[in-house]
Amino acid sequence: xxxxxxKMERPGLVSEGDTVNIIEREGTSSYSYIIDPAVAMSGCFAxxxxxxxxxxxxxxxxxxxxxxxxxxxxxxx
Numbered sequence: 001x002x003x004x005x006x007k008m009e010r011p012g013l014v015s016e017g018d019t020v021n022i023i024e025r026e027g028t029s030s031y032s033y034i035i036d037p038a039v040a041m042s043g044c045f046a047x048x049x050x051x052x053x054x055x056x057x058x059x060x061x062x063x064x065x066x067x068x069x070x071x072x073x074x075x076x077x
Contacts, residue, residue, distance in 0.1 A: 002076045003059065004051065006033070006040035008068040011061070013039040018058045020072060022051065040070045052076050 014020060014035065021036045030044040033051055045051070056072040063069075 002051070002053075002074045004033070004042055004056070004072050004074065006035055006042050006070040006072060008035075008040035008061075008070050011063070011068055014058050014061070014070060016058050016061060019055055020058060020070075021055050022053075022072075024051070035070065035072070040068075 008014070020039070022033045022042075023036050025032045025034065027044065030046060031050050032044050033042040034040070042051075051074060053074040053076050056074040058070055059073045060071040061068060062071065
């Protein structure tokens with residue numbers, strides 16, 4: 001199981017237990033991911049650390065002073 005954190009700008013776009021699809025965006029030297037449709041965005045990943053799965057399960061939604069974070073589990077190592 002692989003766990004990835006995504007930044008979400010406002011609450012209520014996804015719920016714990018939801019299955020989400022992700023879109024991969026290629027940058028000049030890294031990759032980032034968006035929960036479709038434009039719900040939340042990941043940080044940057046090196047090519048060797050790319051997410052192989054295209055779907056995941058929302059494990060948790062956290063809120064802190066900087067905003068909302070969606071924690072997603074992917075079925076990969």
